[in-house]
Amino acid sequence: MIYFSLPDNATRRLSFYLAMEEYVAREKSWEDAFTMWQVEPSVIFGRNQVVEAEVNIDYCRRNNIQMYRRKSGGGCVYADMSNVMFAYITSEDNVNFTYNRYINMVVTVLRKMGIEATSSGRNDILIDGRKVSGNAFYHLPGRSIVHGTMLYDTNMQHMVASITPSDDKLVSKGIQSVRQRIAFLKDYTSLNINEMKSFVKENLCTEEVMLTADDVRNIEELEQEYLDPNFIFGTNPLYSVVRKRRLEGIGELELRMEVKGYRVRHLNLLGDFFVIGDLNRLLQRIQGCELTEAALSQAIPDDIDMIIRGLHKQQLIDLLVNR
DSSP: OEEEESSSSOOOHHHHHHHHHHHHHHHHHSEEEEEOOSSSSSSEOOTTTTHHHOOOHHHHHHHHOOOEEESSSSOOOOTTTTTTTEEEEEEOOHHHHHHHHHHHHHHHHHHHHTEEEOOSSSSSSEEEEEEEEEEEEEETEEEEEEEEOOOOOOOHHHHTTTTTOOHHHHHHHHHHHHHBBBOOGGTTOOOOHHHHHHHHHHHOOOOOOOOHHHHHHHHHHHHHHHOOOHHHOOOOOOSSSEEEETTTTTEEEEEEEEEETTTEEEEEEEEEOOOOOHHHHHHHHHOOOOOSHHHHHSSSOOTGGBBTTTOHHHHHHHTTTTT
C-alpha cells in the first residue's frame, strides 16, 4: 500500500486535508493508499448534521476552535495536534469489505505495537472496551474513502465543551463520562506520537509517494468548496414535521418534512448515519409522494442499504409514517 505525503511539514487547515483525500481519490490511480495528518483544534461534523444541533458554536469561536463539515456521514468529532487523523483510499467498491479491511489493518498494527485492540460492530476500534478510534466512509465513482481519528491524547475540556452546552457543571460531568468511554493510545504504549505514526506507516505501507507542488495547488483550489460557508453551515429551513429515531447499527435519523395535502412537499434527512450512495436521489423520489405506506413502498427502492448503510426500506417507511 502507498503512503502519500506532502512536500513540506506545514500544519494546514482541516479543510485542506479533506480536499487532499478527495483529490487523491479522484486523480490518483493507486489501488490502495493511506496517509495521516494532524490539525490545530477543530470540530468536524458529518455531511447530514445540523451544525447548531451538534456544535457549541459560541465556545468554539471564543476558543479559536475551527469548524468544518466533511462529505462522509457519521457524527461530530473534535481533533487537535495531540491526536492523529487516518485516511484510507481504495478502488474497492464494496462498503462492508472496505470497512472491515481497513479496521482489521489498523487493529493488526495496534496489536503489533503490543496493544490488545478490537473492533466494534459499527465503525469503532476499542482498547479495553473503550473507544480509541472512530471512522466514517464516503464513496466516489470507482473509489472509497475511510477516514477517522486515532486518539493518542487530546484536550478533554475542548473535546467535551465544543460539542455540548457550555454550562460548567455539564462540561465537568461530560468530561468524567466521556473519559470513561474513550482510551488514549499514550496510556498503552511507550512510543511518543511521532514514533507511533512512524510505526503505523512502516507496518501498513510498502512505498511512499510525495505529492507535487502542482498537486498542492489543485488541492487548495478544491479546498475552497470545503471553506464555503454555505457548505459548512448550510441552510436549515423549518419544517412542519420533525421526527427523530435512533436505529441500532445505523445511527440517529432526523426526518424533516413539509407536508401539504397529505403529500411530501419538501424533505430532508439528517443524522449521524453513513451515506454510501446518492441520498439526494432517494429524497427526490419521496418528494411529491403521498404519505401512505403503499405510495412510499412504490417510491422507495428496495436496496436503500446501498444509499444509507444498514438501513432497510421498511425502517424508513415506518419513520415517514411515524409508526
